[in-house]
Amino acid sequence: MIPAAFDYARAESAEEAISLIGQHGDESKFLAGGHSLLPLMKLRLAQPTVLIDIGRLTDLSYIREDGDVIAIGAMTRHMDVENSDLLAQHVPLLAHAASHVGDPQVRHRGTIGGSICHSDSASDLPATTLALGATYVAQGPNGTREIAAGDFYQGFLTTALAADELLTEIRVPKMNGAGWSFQKFNRRAQDWAIVGVAAWRRNGDSGIGLVNMGSVPILASGVSEALSSGASIEDAAAQAPEGCDPTADLNASIEYREHLARVLTRRALEEASSS
Amino acid sequence: MTIIDDLVTDNEAASEGSIAAGNGVLGKRLLRKEDPALLTGEAVFTNDMKVPGALHLAVLRSPYAHAKIVSVDVSGALAMDGVLHAYSGADLADQWAAPMPCAWPVTDDMKNPAHFPLAATKATYVGDGVACVLATSDAIARDALEAIDVEYEPLPAVIDLEQALADDVVIHDEIGTNVSYTWPLVIEENEGDCQKAMNESAHVVKERYVQQRLIPMAMEPRAVVAIPQPYGGDMTLYSATQVPHILKVMTALTLGIPEQQMRVVCPAVGGGFGSKLNVYAEELLCVQLARTLKVPVRWNEERGENAQATIHGRAQIQDIELAADENGKITGLRVRLIGDMGAYLQLVTPGVPLLGAFLYGGVYEIPKAFDFSCTSVFTTMTPTDAYRGAGRPEATYAIEHAMDALARKMDIDPLELRRRNFIPKESFPYEAYTGLVYDSGDHDKAATVAEGMVDYAVLRERQRSQNVEGATKRLGIGVSTYFEMCGLAPSRVLASLNYSAGGWESATVRVLPTSKIQVVTGTAPHGQGHETAWSMIAADKFGVDPADVDVLHSDTAIAPLGLDTYGSRSLPVGGVAIGMACDKVIDKARKIAAHQMEANEDDLEFSGGVFSVAGSPDKEMPLAAIAFEAFTAHDLPDDVEPNLEVQVTYDPPNFSWPFGTHICVVEVDTETGHTDVLQYVAVDDCGNKVNPLIVDGQVHGGVIQGLAQALYEEAVYDSDGNLQTSGLAEYLVPAASDVPPITTGESITPSPTNPLGVKGVGEAGTIGAAPCVMNAIVDALSGLGVRDIQMPASPVKVWTAIHEAQAAPNSQENQ
Incomplete structure (x- = not known):
């Protein structure tokens, strides 16, 4: 478990990080909490030539109220998301989902920004922020731009971020009392979800994010549309696998994943409707 | 939620199960002396040792399950800075005084292909070492492996045990077959008694169980440091092993080193479970290279390497036929095993099924109508060997799972069926059908204690009211009992089993x-x-x-x-x-x-x-x-x-015979196939307890390891012989958060065999747990027509079994 050789540079500010990645180009990577990147490097599945450490950018670790949204700094650790009073009050679904990421060691090191940039469809937070209609703030050499979560995930481990852009903030709309549920189905508590569902529901509106049901996190908009046109939870949930493209692995066949998506979506909507 | 109750961490806690003697310290729950050093990181493991001037060994491993080695070119590695030596298997072929040892030739005609630390002509599993590098750092050595050029000619993999038996693809040409040995154990008063029981008994169940391959996954992988003395040829081998004495003798013999010049030391060792009960290629490579180069040589195993190059366990197909009279009293037992040896025989590989052979009768009165035979085959997978329990968990699983099948067939309570067959307390010491003498036992007591702890009758009532038509959370109650053959071993008994050492x-x-x-x-x-x-x-x-x-x-x-x-x-x-x-x-x-x-x-x-x-x-x-x-x-x-x-x-006059009863309660989610273990009760009678805190720890760990076989762990190979579970993300060792509440109960029947009255407890939990959990799962689902599920009962497998049972036209008849 020894990574291939790499060079290391530490950024003291977001601007410096962006400048460093500009200098080192395609083969360089930002290092945040290291809980996605370093395992890949140890297995030599990733072999970046330069790591740009953004671990000291503590000014990107915050959770604050900004009108109708809660703004979360990209370097905020999962444990801080999990334990935030502000999130518990305004976006409880996200705080709860963060408590399901990996194990306590992972949650103390891993960051919300790192998880979203890694954009693993089997991770909990990409699908959850997608369901919540979040917006991601990216900073590049020419300033910042906002990317809607729905436009962010472009393919397997691929995002809309440019090579020289750094994710700096995640902006999540307040849930305003919506009912919610997070259903994570796995074999061991520390594992990625075999299938997961993050859902909220308020009056006629809903948002359902599916974990590990394709190469990208998926917004089950068909389910939401069925609900808003009056379908029963059972009937709406039956549509969960539509538009998904799950794969088979040691833990699940495609058929089983699709079945789980239906069952877990139904359970999530039942729970979200009762709270 | 994790709750391991019953953990007392107070040295002043009252004693229990005390052995009457001296100053009363026996039987107290003293905290372990070892722990402060382990918990503070002060303990020195083999790879923590600082050894100035040591060269780092890295081993290039075959990516093919079965392939001819056409050529090996190490020049690319040798050209790298920091690389001092690189060798192919052929380069080192003259370095070995003898092949790697197998100490258990179970039959006179057992086939044992010569096995050397590096393969020279043919690789026979993914992970088989084919070349090695010595460099000034571990990182350089591992980088250098990528610069070695090996030309392979791939051959078909042999993964399926029955296919291996058919000899369509023979793995070791020099022995001409994949069959290593067939070892029978037939015990009958008159020839044909077993068949007669099968023909004439009121009830016969015939089952096939698959003991999936398991990877021991000790927390510390293996590590080796070999240090030659500057003068005189003395050699010190530091190794993360559980057998320093056996390793010393075997290293001396395999390398032709005068035994008095070999010293083996184990620094702190982080778990073994049998996986460090061996003589491994890397130990021999380090010693031999250190000896010839006159420089310390060290090696540290990576996790993925550990999964491929350290022995696996279990890996058997079991066909069991159990016959009983109209009252459920056992009348005959037939067992046919196919044992998966993997690519080579390691230290005690062929003996593992024999250790189980004597325990297929469980805790029951078995007549001399017993017919056992094991045929063991080579496959193109990592060699197997002793893994916690070694043959005994497999045997216990088979008899205990078959007893449940019999109970279902007869429609009687599984605990009641067991009671009808228990060897009564008064019969001890009891000469079993095998001729072995069980020195002590009180099975009814262990069962009664466990039964009381879960409130068994109330549980059954709750199960009846919960498992109604349409219920999606079905309750299952699992029972297992066991006898374990421990305290290995009386030397004369080992002689009768062809084992090459004493006990x-x-x-x-x-x-x-x-x-x-x-x-x-x-x-x-x-x-x-x-x-x-x-x-x-x-x-x-x-x-x-x-x-x-x-x-x-x-x-x-x-x-x-x-x-x-x-x-x-x-x-x-x-x-x-x-x-x-x-x-x-x-x-x-x-x-x-x-x-x-x-x-x-x-x-x-x-x-x-x-x-x-x-x-x-x-x-x-x-x-x-x-x-x-x-x-x-x-x-x-x-x-x-x-x-x-x-x-x-x-030298013990007899084995020791721990026994016990485990009961667990599971809830199976029929919509997802998920199994939740709600309660686990273990009554392990290991005789007198020196330190009940340590006994509890052994039982907890053992139960978790057995439960892991039932629910989580499996070494999965694809059809090309690639191990798909070589990391801890794929090979599902349960973590603390996955452990159900475990409660240990008390039953103490001192062993009359030794003056301390002790029996040993290292393997008990593992032996009891897998059948207990699987019996509970089948118990939960039998009402839906599910007959059985092979381990591990992963959610997808459970869900599929429910689906298939529901789809079957006669599903109601299976209830």
Whole structure:
């Protein structure tokens, strides 16, 4: 478990990080909490030539109220998301989902920004922020731009971020009392979800994010549309696998994943409707 | 949610299950002496050792399950900075005095292909070493592996055991077949009794169980450091092994090193579960390269390497037929095994099914209508060998799962069926159908305790009301009972099984001039807490504080005699030897005390560390004073040598026979196939307990490992022979958060075989747990028509089984 050789540079500010990645180009990577990147490097599945450490950018670790949204700094650790009073009050679904990421060691090191940039469809937070209609703030050499979560995930481990852009903030709309549920189905508590569902529901509106049901996190908009046109939870949930493209692995066949998506979506909507 | 209850971490906690003797320390839940160093990181593991000038070994492993090695070019590696040497298997072919050892030729005609540390002509599993590099750092050595060019000619993989039997693809050309051996054990009064029972009995169940391959996954992977002395040829091998003594002999023989020049030391060892009960290629490579290059050589195993290059366990197909009369009383038992040896025979690979062969009868009265046979085959997968329980968990699973199948067939309660077949308490010592004598047992008691702990009748009632038509959360109750053959082993019995070594254990007990005590043991702890337990045995005998006893072990220069740690043998063999050595030291001290106090030996009493003369309260002499007299030797009796030191070698007259009952409660989510273990109760009767805290720890860990086989773990190979579970993300070792509440119950039936009355407990939990959990899952689902599920009962497998049962037209009849 020894990574291939790499060079290391530490950024003291977001601007410096962006400048460093500009200098080192395609083969360089930002290092945040290291809980996605370093395992890949140890297995030599990733072999970046330069790591740009953004671990000291503590000014990107915050959770604050900004009108109708809660703004979360990209370097905020999962444990801080999990334990935030502000999130518990305004976006409880996200705080709860963060408590399901990996194990306590992972949650103390891993960051919300790192998880979203890694954009693993089997991770909990990409699908959850997608369901919540979040917006991601990216900073590049020419300033910042906002990317809607729905436009962010472009393919397997691929995002809309440019090579020289750094994710700096995640902006999540307040849930305003919506009912919610997070259903994570796995074999061991520390594992990625075999299938997961993050859902909220308020009056006629809903948002359902599916974990590990394709190469990208998926917004089950068909389910939401069925609900808003009056379908029963059972009937709406039956549509969960539509538009998904799950794969088979040691833990699940495609058929089983699709079945789980239906069952877990139904359970999530039942729970979200009762709270 | 994790709740392991019952953990008392207070050294002042009241004793329980105390062995009547000395100062009362036996039976107390003392915290382990070993733990502060382990928990603070002070303990030195093999790979923590600082060895100036050592070269780092890295091994290039075959990516093919089965391939001819056409050519190996190491020049690319040699050209790299920091790389000093690189060798192919062919380069080193003349370095070995003998092939790697297999110590258990179970039959005279067993086929055992020659196995060398690096393959020279053919790779026979993914992970088989084909070349190696020595470099100035581990990182350089591993980078250099990528610069070695090997040309392979791939051959078909052999993954399926029945396909291996068919010999369509023969893995080892020189033996001409994939079959290593067939070992029968037929015990009948008259020939054909077993078949007769199958033909004539009221009830017969016929089942096939697959014991999936498991990867032991000790927390510390293997590590080796070989250090040659500058002059004279002496060699010290540091290794993360559980068998330093066996390793010393075998290294000497395999490399042609005079045995007196070999020393093996185990620094702190982080778990083994049998996976470090072996002689491995990397140990031999390090020693031989260190010897020829006259420089220290070290190797550290990566996790993924550990999954491929360290032995696997279980891996059997079991066909079992169990016959019973109209009352459910067993009338005959037939077992056919196919054992998966993997690509080669390692140290005791072929013997593993034999260790189980004697336990297929479980805790029951079995007539002499028993017909067992095991055929073991080579496959193109990692070699298998002893893994926690070694043959005995497999056997117990088969009989206990078949008993449940019989109970379902007869529509009687599984616990009731077991009770009808228990060997009654009055029958002990009991000569079993196999000829082995079970020294003690009280199965009804263990079952009754477990039954009471879960409130069994109420549970069954709850199950009836919960598992109604349409219920999506179905309750299952699992029962398992077991007898375990521990305390390996009486040497003469091992001889009858063709094992190449004995089963004795050695202890030296020495009272130092300052009256502190050293216990030297031949056991090799790697997490079990021997330092604590052995010091308690000596402290009790001498009436001193366990802190005044030091336990020396795991260095063949300090503890030259021993047969190491495996098979729940350390306490019932090694611990007993310590007790006997203490008694002999006290006998010697008594002679000196009698001489000093001018009293008759027979009038001396020894209590609380003091000799006193019966009837003369003013006359007494503490052990400390005697120790000093023995040391100065100024005034000893004529026939007494100086010093207080005795060495004892104890060869047990019988195995020890722990037994128990486990009961668990599961809830199966029929919509997802997920199994939730709600409650787990383990009553393990291991005889007297030296330290119940350590016993509980062993049971908890064992239960979790058995539960892991039932629910989580499986070494999965694809059809090309690639191991798909070589990391901890894919190979699902349960973590603390996945452990159900476990409660241990009390039953103590002292062993009459040894003076401590102990039996050993290292494997018990594992043996009881897998059948217990699987019985519970099938119990939950049998009402839906599910007949059985093979381990591990992963959610997708459970869901599929429910689906198939529901789709079957006759599903109702299966209830």
